[in-house]
Amino acid sequence: MHPTRTTRPRALFAMGRRHRDALFPAAAIRRLAAHVDIDPDHVAEDLAHEPALAEVELLITSWGCPVIDADVLARAPALKAVVHAAGSVKHHVTQACWDRGLAVSSAAAANAVPVAEYTVAAILFANKRVLDIGGLYREHRAPLDWARRFPGFGNHRRTVGVVGASLVGRKLLELLVPYDLDLLVADPHIDAARAAELGARHVELDELIGASDVVSLHAPALPETHHLIDARRLSLMRDGATLINTARGSLVDTDALVSEAATGRIHAVIDVTEPEVPPADSPLYTLPNVLLTPHIAGSLGGELQRISGSAIDEIERYCSGRPFAHAVRPSALATSA
The missing domain is CATH 3.40.50.720 (NAD(P)-binding Rossmann-like Domain)
Structure with missing residues (x-):
């Protein structure tokens, strides 16, 4: 993906606020902050008017993430990767992301x-x-x-x-x-x-x-x-x-x-x-x-920590120059959730 770096990439949470709060408690934020430069209190729920995009290299997404389309990408010239702290990326990762060559990871295996x-x-x-x-x-x-x-x-x-x-x-x-x-x-x-x-x-x-x-x-x-x-x-x-x-x-x-x-x-x-x-x-x-039952089979409560842990593992790999363990391939989306 890239050689081992000496500076931390700029990252941004892009998801629903309540999901950020549930997925990334204080311990997860501390672990995350050791690898990326991120404002843990800032959550982008609308990327169409997000000034922080101009410097962001890594988007940390989850449920409630806005669509990452060509207009969003135009305002994010440094964006190189999306780490999704949830399952399917189909709802927000568009063809424009693949055309840009973004590296994408998902916590679907954890979920x-x-x-x-x-x-x-x-x-x-x-x-x-x-x-x-x-x-x-x-x-x-x-x-x-x-x-x-x-x-x-x-x-x-x-x-x-x-x-x-x-x-x-x-x-x-x-x-x-x-x-x-x-x-x-x-x-x-x-x-x-x-x-x-x-x-x-x-x-x-x-x-x-x-x-x-x-x-x-x-x-x-x-x-x-x-x-x-x-x-x-x-x-x-x-x-x-x-x-x-x-x-x-x-x-x-x-x-x-x-x-x-x-x-x-x-x-x-x-x-x-x-x-x-x-x-x-x-x-x-x-x-x-x-x-x-009301769609409770997936990750809820304490199970969310497995998802955020998987996402942070992927971010550690990215920052050390290693490929994602759970990379999403666009060719596989036609037959996956």
Whole structure:
């Protein structure tokens, strides 16, 4: 990227103020200040009228970052790199940035960890029928014959299908390998050998849906993945199977999911929806076989420190002349989140 330097690059926070406060507490600011020249109290939420851009070499971005377009770049002649303390850079890194040759890094790998962890918990609870049994236990306040009510319940040798070998999908498979599960993966961008390296068997999507006790979605939101899970594919799911979506709401046809779930035939754990907050009268809130959570699978609370730590690691690499460990390649954006 550049030789080891003797002066610290000028850096600027470009994100929502509340995200800066959550991601970079005092300890993180002290570590950051050892490598870059930055005003920790100044956060650019509008780059269109940001005078500090004239001298900035490094932008530290996160959720709420304004779009970095050609007009912004014209006011930032010294800008060479963007370190994103969050996941996808598609919302703010434009083609003008790639044309300029900016080095871009993302903490998507760090953000993948809690999503995968949430999904592991959802899978294990789904196969163990924890939510169903918990509700019945609360209702009857006495033990019932759980094995009779839920024949074959449990996680031993159950089949889990992972849709998308994304960062989250790969992390999920890594976390699931130690369990006694049969793992399938569907992704047109990997082959059987790569799937085997991940501990799974590569199959086509329809086969995965029909063979799995749990179908977990980890594909990016792209035109070709819009409503990837539609009424036809929902109908392929086994009776009693569970659909988990911690990826993007647009992957699932919500109306079709509501119709299928309303029959009681399948279960769902939904952390992302289309629209992002369902209408107040949506059956997703009340269907007993649907667990709806408000986009909490990703980094929140103390998990944010993993993201800022990853970003500062990247800044240390940049300042010492080393390449980013989590560089974003423009060629990969067409098939990633």
